[in-house]
Amino acid sequence: MIVVTVPAYNESKNLRKCVEMLLKVTPRLGEDFCIVIAEDGSTDGTDIIAQDLEHMYAPVIHLHSPQKLGKGLALKRAFSKVEGDIYAFIDCDLATSMKFFPQLINSIREGNDVALGSRYIDGAEVHRTVLRDIASRLYNRLIRILFNDHVFDHQIGFKAFSKRVIKDLLGECDSTGWFWDTEILIRSIHNNYKFVEFPVEWKEKKNSTSSLKMITDIGIQNVIGIIRLSFSV
Secondary structure, rough: OEEEEEEEEOOOHHHHHHHHHHHHHHHHHOOEEEEEEEOOOOOOHHHHHHHHHHHHOOOOOEEEEOOOOOOOHHHHHHHHOOOOOOEEEOOOOOOOOOHHHHHHHHHHHOOEEEEEEOOOOOOOOOOOHHHHHHHHHHHHHHHHHOOOOOOOOOOOOEEEEEHHHHHHHHHHHHHHHOOOHHHHEEEEEEEEOOOEEEOOOEEEOOOOHHHHHHHHHHHHHHHHHHHHHHHHO
């Protein structure tokens, strides 16, 4: 069973397209699957769209939270609720080209415990603002120096995990927000799980996440996450 989770906070403009794209590409992998919408206290009608999609399509599961949990906690909740052999998540805005989705899933089938797309290794094609590109590269370089994990893109919303990683490490991840991506990667690598990072095509989407407040919130969460994680790995 492939469990694909879509974290969704105020994604009314993107959710339907994302889920319908997954319904198109996932059956081609030849395995049972479900699509979990981890709807995170949205206030723009995302919950209504998610509910409609659940009623329309049998593989779709809508997990609603009446209040905002944060990306990390929403993903942890989804992964713990549904039993699977491969767990994946993608960003609702489809910033990463879905032509790489089969490679993401097949990377776990081939024996890797963690697979992720990357915007920062040879072969990647990225379209985003210069300032955000620089900030992201600096963040990833800092994490590599601090934790020696050899990952180039910790925060891309295009990752997959084996069942044993989720079972063994999900409960150890303390981050509830944006730092969760980084934390589970570092914990996986420090516990000698096998990972693969491959180049993808990625295009930044214009939405609310580009606001100064969101950028500030992510920065604060990352600083807190780095401090906490440095004492536990």
